[in-house]
């Protein structure tokens with residue numbers, strides 16, 4: 087399995103203590119990823 091291409095399956099959403107949104111993904115091989123979205127209060131576009 088030297089050329090495994092990870093497939094990120096959405097594994098759910100969570101909210102951190104700071105109120106940020108955390109998106110969790112995982113591959114069938116066991117690899118996991120997390121993406122953090124800042125809370126809307128610090129939106130620089132606004």
Ligand SMILES: [Zn+2]
Nearest residue numbers: 092093113115
């Ligand atoms: Zn994988």
